[in-house]
Amino acid sequence: MYIQILINSILLGGIYACIAVGFSLVWGVMNILNVLHGTFLMLGGYVTYWMFKLYGVDPFLSLPLSAAVMFVVGYFVQRVLINKIVRAPMFMSLILTFGLQMLVVRLAIYFFTGDFRSVQPSYASFSLKFFGLIIPFVRVAIFVLGVALTGILFWFMARTRTGRAIRATRMDLDSAQLMGVNIGKIYAITYGLGAAVAATAGSLVSVGFAISPVSDVEFLSKSFIICIIGGLGNISGALAGGLILGLAENFGALYLGPGLQNAVGYALLILVLFIRPSGLLGRKGFE
Amino acid sequence: MFKPWSIIQWILMGMGVFALIFLPSFSENDVIRTWMDILMIAILATSWNFIGGLTGYPSFAPAAFFGLGAYVTAIMMNAGFNFFVTLVFGASFGGMVALLLGIPILRLRGHYFAIATFGVAEFFREIADNLRITGGGDGINLPQIIGGPDYFTRFFYFSMLGVAVMAFLAQYFVTRHRLGYGLVAIRENEDAAAMTGINTTKYKIIAFVLSSIFPAMGGGVYAYRAAFLEPFDVFDILFSIKAIVMSMLGGAGTVMGPLVGSFIMEYLADFLWSEFTEFHSVLLGLIIVLIVLFLPRGLMALFQELRLKGWRSLGSILHSNIQRFRV
Numbered sequence: 001m002y003i004q005i006l007i008n009s010i011l012l013g014g015i016y017a018c019i020a021v022g023f024s025l026v027w028g029v030m031n032i033l034n035v036l037h038g039t040f041l042m043l044g045g046y047v048t049y050w051m052f053k054l055y056g057v058d059p060f061l062s063l064p065l066s067a068a069v070m071f072v073v074g075y076f077v078q079r080v081l082i083n084k085i086v087r088a089p090m091f092m093s094l095i096l097t098f099g100l101q102m103l104v105v106r107l108a109i110y111f112f113t114g115d116f117r118s119v120q121p122s123y124a125s126f127s128l129k130f131f132g133l134i135i136p137f138v139r140v141a142i143f144v145l146g147v148a149l150t151g152i153l154f155w156f157m158a159r160t161r162t163g164r165a166i167r168a169t170r171m172d173l174d175s176a177q178l179m180g181v182n183i184g185k186i187y188a189i190t191y192g193l194g195a196a197v198a199a200t201a202g203s204l205v206s207v208g209f210a211i212s213p214v215s216d217v218e219f220l221s222k223s224f225i226i227c228i229i230g231g232l233g234n235i236s237g238a239l240a241g242g243l244i245l246g247l248a249e250n251f252g253a254l255y256l257g258p259g260l261q262n263a264v265g266y267a268l269l270i271l272v273l274f275i276r277p278s279g280l281l282g283r284k285g286f287e
Numbered sequence: 288m289f290k291p292w293s294i295i296q297w298i299l300m301g302m303g304v305f306a307l308i309f310l311p312s313f314s315e316n317d318v319i320r321t322w323m324d325i326l327m328i329a330i331l332a333t334s335w336n337f338i339g340g341l342t343g344y345p346s347f348a349p350a351a352f353f354g355l356g357a358y359v360t361a362i363m364m365n366a367g368f369n370f371f372v373t374l375v376f377g378a379s380f381g382g383m384v385a386l387l388l389g390i391p392i393l394r395l396r397g398h399y400f401a402i403a404t405f406g407v408a409e410f411f412r413e414i415a416d417n418l419r420i421t422g423g424g425d426g427i428n429l430p431q432i433i434g435g436p437d438y439f440t441r442f443f444y445f446s447m448l449g450v451a452v453m454a455f456l457a458q459y460f461v462t463r464h465r466l467g468y469g470l471v472a473i474r475e476n477e478d479a480a481a482m483t484g485i486n487t488t489k490y491k492i493i494a495f496v497l498s499s500i501f502p503a504m505g506g507g508v509y510a511y512r513a514a515f516l517e518p519f520d521v522f523d524i525l526f527s528i529k530a531i532v533m534s535m536l537g538g539a540g541t542v543m544g545p546l547v548g549s550f551i552m553e554y555l556a557d558f559l560w561s562e563f564t565e566f567h568s569v570l571l572g573l574i575i576v577l578i579v580l581f582l583p584r585g586l587m588a589l590f591q592e593l594r595l596k597g598w599r600s601l602g603s604i605l606h607s608n609i610q611r612f613r614v
Contacts, residue, residue: 033398084580088612090397091345092579095531099575102528106568173614183614217524221409224402263413269406274391277399 004133005254009246011139015204017242018146019219020226021153021235022197028232029170029190031090032082035097037198038220039104042213044070044199045206046112052119059119059207060141066203067196074195078188086187101216108213118210142204147239149200153193154235166190225269244268307448316440323440323512325553326447330505331530332537332545333454337498339531340539341467342491343474344393345401349502349530351408352381354415354522356503357510361427362420364511374450374507381503382496389495393488396477405524412522426517429510443512450508454501455546461497462542470494471540502530532571536578538585547586581605583612 023037047066051057077100085092126137157163168176169186177183202219205211222245230241245265252264311319331349338346356377363373392403415421422428432439461467469490472480481487510516529552537548552574556567582589582605592604 027398031398033401081576081580083614084609085583085612086614088583089343091343091401092583092612094345094398094401095535096576096579098528099572099579101572102568102575103572106566106572110565187614221405224406228399228402257417259417260413263410263417266406266410266413270403270410273395273399273403273406277395 005250006247007133007135009250010243011135011143011246012250013243013246014143014146015139015201015208015242016222016226016245017239018149018197018201018204020223020230020242021150021238022194022201023220023223024227024230024232024235024238025153025157025197026191026194027227028234029166030082030086030093030187032086032093032097032191033090034191034194035094035101035220036077036104037194037223038216038218039101039108040070040074040195040198041202041205041219042108042211042216043073043104044202045211046108046202047199048203048206049117049119049211052121059121059203060145063145063200063203066199070199071192071196073192075188075192077195078191079184082191083184083187105213105216112213114212114214116210116212116215117206119207121207124207136208138208142208146201146204149197150235150239153197156193157235162186162189222265225265228269229272311441311444316436319440319444321554321557323444323447324557325549326444326451327505327509328529328533328553329546329549330447330451330454330501331526332533332549333451333458334498334501335527335530335534336458336539336545337461337470337494338491339498340534340541340544341462341470341474342494344491344495345397345531346404346495346498347401347524347527347531348385348404348407348495348499350522350524350526351404351411352385352499352502353506353509353526354408354411354518355381355384356506357516357521358415358421358427358506359503360507360510361429361516364429365427370507370511374446374504377503377507378500382500385496385499386492389492390488393491393495405527408522408524408527412518415518415522421518422516424518426515429514429516431514432511439512443508446508446511447505450501450504453504455542457497457501459542466490466493474540502526532575532578535585536574536582538587541585541587544585544587551586580609583608 019041022040023034026032026034026037044066047069048059048062051062051065052059081100082093082096085096124138128135128137128140157167165176165181165186166189168179169181169183169190173183176186202211205219226238226241226245228241229244230237230239245268248264248268249261253261256264307322310322314322331353335346335349338344338348356374359377359380360370360373363376364370368376388407392400392407395403416424432442434442461470469480469485469487472483472485473487473490477487506521510521513520533548533552534545535548536552537544537546539545556571578585589604593601596604
């Protein structure tokens with residue numbers, strides 16, 4: 001039983017990491033607390049849902065599409081709106097993205113209705129069984145893809161020219177500009193990347209779990225918790241934070257009852273903020 | 288002291304107070320209810336101004352204290368206490384919680400502080416959703432108020448007005464006191480403020496406590512009026528958002544700003560959006576975006592600038608606002 005919960009926690013933690021990694025990227029590079037993050041996740045999930053529902057496209061095949069769509073959306077949101085206030089007190093970007101979130105979510109409820117929907121491919125109920133343990137196939141696939149996605153992002157940031165420009169911008173905005181980095185464009189690309197990763201996570205979530213326009217707040221608060229636990233500024237922080245949250249939630253539900261599962265997450269958030277505000281793997285200097 | 292503008296301001300304020308006191312004697316109940324909503328939001332916005340406007344700490348906690356106050360009133364009234372006694376208890380309880388939370392939370396800055404306050408509100412909601420004394424997710428009933436609709440509309444209106452006046456006066460005196468200047472100094476540069484001998488920790492905690500007691504009382508009035516509470520109703524993040532937005536629309540950090548913002552937004556909302564309630568949050572979202580881009584310092588600052596430069600420069604003021612912080 002404990003091993004089963006452990007496996008569930010790890011599978012859940014993988015998807016949590018994937019949910020939070022784009023959020024961590026945007027916060028870490030631009031110091032923007034991106035309230036739209038959960039919304040991008042939700043919209044990505046809907047891209048996959050409608051592709052499956054209307055055209056019968058396999059959910060795992062529509063991942064690149066939802067990533068591409070949300071990259072473009074994110075790119076222009078940053079270019080047209082957020083870039084206008086990047087140098088303002090950071091509270092401005094927080095409240096700006098909040099306004100956009102309210103706007104988009106309400107429209108999504110209007111167009112998609114508030115129903116919870118999930119993609120049900122023919123292989124949805126397959127699972128591996130051995131020694132009495134049940135490992136659902138879809139969740140394993142989500143876990144593997146989620147971790148792979150995080151790895152790709154890690155590689156992108158470490159090895160490519162754009163990734164280097166993003167890291168340079170994070171270190172010193174003005175110096176990066178002097179070195180010929182087009183800040184406005186780099187910011188837009190970073191934000192687009194964050195949105196694309198979020199959308200992929202959302203597509204994955206729409207297969208194994210369920211999505212609705214209002215579930216974006218849940219994704220957002222999970223991202224908060226994961227980034228605070230793991231710490232900002234590095235991708236492994238998101239991975240560690242995701243795993244810890246997955247474990248805490250599952251064992252919290254076991255010992256305290258399923259009703260308090262979410263409360264455990266928030267309690268953990270507040271606790272980590274009290275003890276170690278920069279997170280377990282985070283670096284100081286992000287505010 | 289005898290500048291003509293300040294005299295006009297005082298006359299206008301006096302007229303406003305008179306209008307608010309005598310409003311119920313010549314208005315229909317639905318107009319009074321609209322004003323009750325304006326006052327409730329004004330309480331939240333004015334209180335947020337202590338911590339968010341003056342001190343510059345982006346707090347998402349108003350919903351937390353609003354909900355706490357509402358539940359204190361609900362639980363105590365069910366135990367037979369008088370309504371006004373429960374308001375005092377709610378305010379004290381809210382203030383105590385703010386004191387205990389403030390000590391660790393106010394060490395955080397920026398986004399971390401914002402997330403911590405958000406987390407506190409959500410944590411309280413999850414707890415209220417699971418406790419027996421709060422009725423859990425099923426909600427909790429309050430004793431119904433006795434009397435006709437004319438009577439209780441006025442009763443709740445004047446209760447709200449009383450809390451709003453207290454919040455406003457507290458704010459008025461704080462901004463003219465050492466404390467207010469200290470809080471603004473913390474907003475401008477906390478380390479420098481500490482170096483000039485301001486006990487920043489103490490000041491911030493006082494601001495946080497002040498920003499918690501009035502929402503708790505407002506929540507109590509709201510609870511008695513609604514006669515039924517659910518965790519999702521009163522710990523709604525929208526209460527925090529509205530407090531922030533109204534405060535910013537009027538002008539965060541100014542005395543009149545939160546009042547002006549609440550009045551304009553809520554009255555417009557009631558006037559325009561009663562037709563299409565579905566798009567209430569779409570419009571609210573749109574207005575937030577427009578404020579942040581074009582009026583980052585609020586309407587009060589805009590009026591001031593217009594008085595200096597004349598109405599013709601409206602376009603250029605808005606243009607320079609949107610150019611100021613871009614990359």
